[in-house]
Amino acid sequence: MCNILGPDGFEGKYKPTELEKDGVYLKMYGKEISKPQRKLGHFNVVDLSDSKDTSELLKIADEIKNSVSIVHLN
Secondary structure, three states: OEEEEOOOOOOEEEEOOOOOOOOEEEEEOOOOEEOOOOEEEEEEEOOOOOOOOHHHHHHHHHHHHHHOOOEEOO
């Protein structure tokens, strides 16, 4: 599980993150306002075929974590 946190230096409304990838399950908490380091949601990476080792799953999680961004709404 990887947490999705509000970015530093931003407080306000945001567009909820969307992820569409096999074996990745996203849960956004429905919080209307983002605050720095506020937990807005999380995602889980699951090996549906039971063919990956832990290091592969962690690599996938890191790639997703680095690609997720909180988009500010005006």
